Amino acid sequence: MVDGDVTSESNxxxxxxxxxxxxxxxxxxxxxxxxxxxxxDGENPLAWIESAVTVRLDDAA
Incomplete structure (x- = not known):
């Protein structure tokens, strides 16, 4: 079902x-x-991630 209130991103x-x-x-x-x-984050070392599973960053984007 398509939500009429949701618009797609422009290019x-x-x-x-x-x-x-x-x-x-x-x-x-x-x-x-x-x-x-x-x-x-190399620019903000206090911004870190903890995870119970491994995910390739390329796959997460």
Whole structure:
């Protein structure tokens, strides 16, 4: 069922979203700790991710 109140992104908005995701992936750094990996924003090291499963960043975008 299509929701009439929901509009799709324009091409420009879509391109900005892709560029933002690519920039976020490029800025992501990591290190191994206690048998797992810590992912964090290289520009803001306090912004980190904890996960119980592994997901490729390319697949998450």
């Amino acid at each position: 420009a908005e879509s391109a900005r979203s892709i560029e933002t995701a690519e920039n976020a992936i490029a800025a992501t750094e990591s290190y191994e700790a206690d048998g797992g990996w810590v992912l964090f």
